[in-house]
Amino acid sequence: MSALTVTGLAKSYGRTPVLTGVDLHVPAGTTTALLGPSGCGKTTLLRIVAGFDDPDAGSVELGGRVVAGAGRGVPARSRGIGYVPQEGGLFPHLSVAGNVAFGLPRRLRRDRTRIAGLLALVGLDAALADRAPHQLSGGQQQRVALARALAPEPSLVLLDEPFSSLDAALREDTRRAVAEALRATGATAVLVTHDQAEALSTADQVAVVRGGTLAQLADPRTLYREPRDLDVASFVGEAVVLDGAATGGRVASELGELALGRPCPDGPVRVLLRPEQLRLSAGAGVPARVRGVDFYGHDARIELELASGLRVSARTEGGDLPAEGAEVGVVVAGPAVPFPATAPGVPRTSEPTPA
Numbered sequence: 001m002s003a004l005t006v007t008g009l010a011k012s013y014g015r016t017p018v019l020t021g022v023d024l025h026v027p028a029g030t031t032t033a034l035l036g037p038s039g040c041g042k043t044t045l046l047r048i049v050a051g052f053d054d055p056d057a058g059s060v061e062l063g064g065r066v067v068a069g070a071g072r073g074v075p076a077r078s079r080g081i082g083y084v085p086q087e088g089g090l091f092p093h094l095s096v097a098g099n100v101a102f103g104l105p106r107r108l109r110r111d112r113t114r115i116a117g118l119l120a121l122v123g124l125d126a127a128l129a130d131r132a133p134h135q136l137s138g139g140q141q142q143r144v145a146l147a148r149a150l151a152p153e154p155s156l157v158l159l160d161e162p163f164s165s166l167d168a169a170l171r172e173d174t175r176r177a178v179a180e181a182l183r184a185t186g187a188t189a190v191l192v193t194h195d196q197a198e199a200l201s202t203a204d205q206v207a208v209v210r211g212g213t214l215a216q217l218a219d220p221r222t223l224y225r226e227p228r229d230l231d232v233a234s235f236v237g238e239a240v241v242l243d244g245a246a247t248g249g250r251v252a253s254e255l256g257e258l259a260l261g262r263p264c265p266d267g268p269v270r271v272l273l274r275p276e277q278l279r280l281s282a283g284a285g286v287p288a289r290v291r292g293v294d295f296y297g298h299d300a301r302i303e304l305e306l307a308s309g310l311r312v313s314a315r316t317e318g319g320d321l322p323a324e325g326a327e328v329g330v331v332v333a334g335p336a337v338p339f340p341a342t343a344p345g346v347p348r349t350s351e352p353t354p355a
């Protein structure tokens with residue numbers, strides 16, 4: 001498996017710039033998720049890496065070899081890249097074994113042990129080997145597609161929204177099986193997704209694509225806890241954003257005096273909290289009115305209205321939930337992350353309701 005390095009990559013379609021200078025390094029044996037809203041250029045980036053499209057500028061290096069840019073263009077078939085498309089793309093006239101064998105060198109195509117090993121790798125029983133693709137669930141089809149992509153031991157595996165057509169339960173199982181198979185083979189992989197939970201839970205690092213470039217490249221925990229700006233913060237999870245005044249590493253805010261997660265100059269500041277940091281407490285904390293309760297089973301999202309009319313979200317375990325209209329106390333756990341008071345594009349959790 002090889003490291004992937006993308007440098008200064010640019011691509012326009014007609015006069016519309018799609019990628020405007022992407023720098024990305026994926027260390028060998030790790031998985032990077034490309035996360036971004038629809039139309040931000042994730043697939044375009046993946047297609048250039050795969051060799052299906054050429055960049056206008058910049059380069060792609062695989063294992064230290066330039067495969068695109070700088071006057072070079074190694075054809076897709078010679079890059080040693082495995083590709084898993086959105087919906088499997090299995091050959092309908094071949095059995096599961098036939099599909100997986102397609103990825104193997106000719107001399108190994110009849111090796112049932114090898115094929116069973118690849119199916120086991122993606123969590124599938126060898127008994128499925130003789131089925132046709134249409135006799136499999138969507139999740140099983142995606143696992144077969146991954147087994148086929150891994151069969152030739154590619155230098156890099158690209159997965160283009162591989163779980164997007166699956167329903168929630170199947171999606172989670174398939175995602176986990178794919179992540180385990182990638183880890184077990186030491187694959188270098190790039191996963192395109194617009195699902196932040198999928199990106200955070202699957203990848204070693206997440207690249208947030210915004211405006212044709214990378215807004216941030218970081219490991220999942222850093223990205224969630226220390227986003228570069230409030231736009232990234234709200235893209236990778238729900239954000240509670242408050243204005244306040246910082247003094248000596250603490251900030252006075254509408255949710256009381258909060259500790260700051262990193263140093264910032266004294267003065268006006270805008271801070272980020274996550275809804276799971278807001279704890280409801282009877283008889284303690286800052287008073288708030290419950291304006292909505294979304295019950296999800298394992299947890300619940302409580303919409304709270306603060307004294308100023310600002311609405312914020314709390315995430316709590318799904319057990320003892322307050323009634324709508326109830327007055328509760330809010331206590332904040334853990335530090336707030338400071339941003340400049342003038343941070344652009346600030347996504348307030350909710351605008352204050354008019355008086």
Ligand SMILES: Nc1ncnc2c1ncn2[C@@H]1O[C@H](COP(=O)(O)OP(=O)(O)OP(=O)(O)O)[C@@H](O)[C@H]1O
Pocket residue numbers: 013014018036037038039040041042043044045194
């Ligand atoms: N072959 C093409 N010709 C013209 N425009 C294109 C072409 N391919 C993509 N685009 C445009 O480039 C932009 C980026 O598309 P791309 O498919 O890379 O986005 P994406 O982030 O993968 O989106 P999604 O999550 O919806 O798949 C879009 O505005 C799209 O309409």
